[in-house]
Amino acid sequence: MDERAxxxxxxxxxxxxxxxxxxxxxxxxxxxxxxxxxAHKPRQADLEDLLQTVSLQFCRKIxxxxxxxxxxxxxxxxxxxxxxADGRKTTRQRHGxxxxxxxxxxxxxxxxxxGRVETLERGQRLMDLARRxxxxxxxxxxxxxxxGMSYRQIGEAMGLPExxxxxxxxRGRRMLRELASSEMQSEAHEQAHAAANGA
Amino acid sequence: MSDLELxxxxxxxxxxxxxxxxxxxxxxxxxxxxxxxxDDWRAFRAAAxxxxxxxxxxxxxxxxxxxxxxxxxxxxxxxxxxxxPELIGDTRPFQHRLDMVGRWGGWAVAAALLLVWATGFxxxxxxxGVQSAGLLPGTALAEATPDQALDRxxxxxxxAGLVVGEVPDRLVIEAVPLDDGTIEVMYLRQFIExxxxxxxxxxxxxxxxxxxxxxxxxxxxxxSKAF
Numbered sequence: 241m242d243e244r245a246x247x248x249x250x251x252x253x254x255x256x257x258x259x260x261x262x263x264x265x266x267x268x269x270x271x272x273x274x275x276x277x278x279a280h281k282p283r284q285a286d287l288e289d290l291l292q293t294v295s296l297q298f299c300r301k302i303x304x305x306x307x308x309x310x311x312x313x314x315x316x317x318x319x320x321x322x323x324x325a326d327g328r329k330t331t332r333q334r335h336g337x338x339x340x341x342x343x344x345x346x347x348x349x350x351x352x353x354x355g356r357v358e359t360l361e362r363g364q365r366l367m368d369l370a371r372r373x374x375x376x377x378x379x380x381x382x383x384x385x386x387x388g389m390s391y392r393q394i395g396e397a398m399g400l401p402e403x404x405x406x407x408x409x410x411r412g413r414r415m416l417r418e419l420a421s422s423e424m425q426s427e428a429h430e431q432a433h434a435a436a437n438g439a
Numbered sequence: 440m441s442d443l444e445l446x447x448x449x450x451x452x453x454x455x456x457x458x459x460x461x462x463x464x465x466x467x468x469x470x471x472x473x474x475x476x477x478d479d480w481r482a483f484r485a486a487a488x489x490x491x492x493x494x495x496x497x498x499x500x501x502x503x504x505x506x507x508x509x510x511x512x513x514x515x516x517x518x519x520x521x522x523x524p525e526l527i528g529d530t531r532p533f534q535h536r537l538d539m540v541g542r543w544g545g546w547a548v549a550a551a552l553l554l555v556w557a558t559g560f561x562x563x564x565x566x567x568g569v570q571s572a573g574l575l576p577g578t579a580l581a582e583a584t585p586d587q588a589l590d591r592x593x594x595x596x597x598x599a600g601l602v603v604g605e606v607p608d609r610l611v612i613e614a615v616p617l618d619d620g621t622i623e624v625m626y627l628r629q630f631i632e633x634x635x636x637x638x639x640x641x642x643x644x645x646x647x648x649x650x651x652x653x654x655x656x657x658x659x660x661x662x663s664k665a666f
Contacts, residue, residue, distance in 0.1 A: 262523065360509060363510025407453070
């Protein structure tokens with residue numbers, strides 16, 4: 241059985257209520273769901289909360305997916321809706337039964353290596369800039385950061401041909417370069433202005 | 440993309456024309472994604488002969504891609520800790536189980552009860568608080584002042600390995616001057632307790648606002664540090 245057929249068999253099992261299949265399917269797809277959420281969520285929204293919201297919808301509604309082909313686009317829309325709904329909230333309350341302050345891999349995890357901190361800071365600035373790209377470009381750009389996610393798989397999730405995805409990623413990267421360059425120029429301009437005022 | 444032709448690399452892939460902005464971007468992108476074919480590399484080198492700035496753009500795009508992916512991985516790592524809700528049954532409909540949780544947690548297991556109790560939700564769970572009650576005999580409580588009772592709780596708790604200690608800082612909630620010139624200070628005292636369990640849960644909320652427990656994989660928890 242090829243990769244695609246195996247994938248479809250797993251989706252079909254999950255759709256029919258197989259608990260193990262459902263769990264495995266979620267584990268295989270939650271990383272790119274995170275990419276979709278990062279592309280659409282308000283900056284202050286908590287990614288983990290949103291992932292939990294999506295996981296609940298995943299459990300409740302997967303049986304309504306019409307066929308395995310429709311699974312990825314469906315899951316993408318669930319994620320987009322969750323991110324948008326969060327954006328509509330005026331206040332956020334988080335009631336914790338359990339605060340896992342010591343969990344590893346959290347985005348709040350402290351890093352003491354200066355080189356890595358600098359890389360992460362630069363990456364975070366790029367992530368913020370990527371969020372300013374048009375929707376059709378920022379999604380594939382972030383999904384491409386998911387290890388092993390091919391143009392074809394991104395295309396399946398977005399319901400677009402592989403060639404369109406490739407084009408959007410290429411253009412998105414150029415847009416990101418231009419945005420970063422423009423940001424750097426305006427920062428330099430502001431610094432020069434501040435220095436001139438201070439002199 | 441009408442200015443791009445198909446090549447014979449990946450099935451259905453486009454042959455980028457480096458003389459156009461889109462074609463140039465695509466060549467750079469393919470190199471970054473390790474998707475460049477021999478033809479792509481030939482086209483890239485040919486373009487670089489007339490316009491060496493393509494190398495600079497490639498380096499910049501590559502660096503940005505690496506940084507972006509690094510930041511993405513750091514943010515998205517949290518996804519590995521998000522498991523499906525424990526309430527999932529063997530078969531659909533799942534809604535029934537969600538409704539059941541909404542009425543009051545049929546999901547509850549002993550370990551979850553401990554955690555719920557330990558984080559101050561005594562009223563929410565029947566039977567919660569049972570472990571703590573064992574720390575202080577009822578007669579001792581009746582005879583003790585609040586401070587004595589607290590000392591006994593700490594002492595017995597430490598002996599039983601259930602209480603680590605009190606957090607030294609007290610958090611002032613409110614300070615109100617009274618008529619007699621004194622000041623009433625309301626403050627929070629915090630105690631660190633310890634439980635050993637084989638399962639932990641994180642909260643999640645359904646569309647209806649119902650809280651449901653989601654199991655957390657132990658591999659996503661750091662080893663606890665000794666106090």
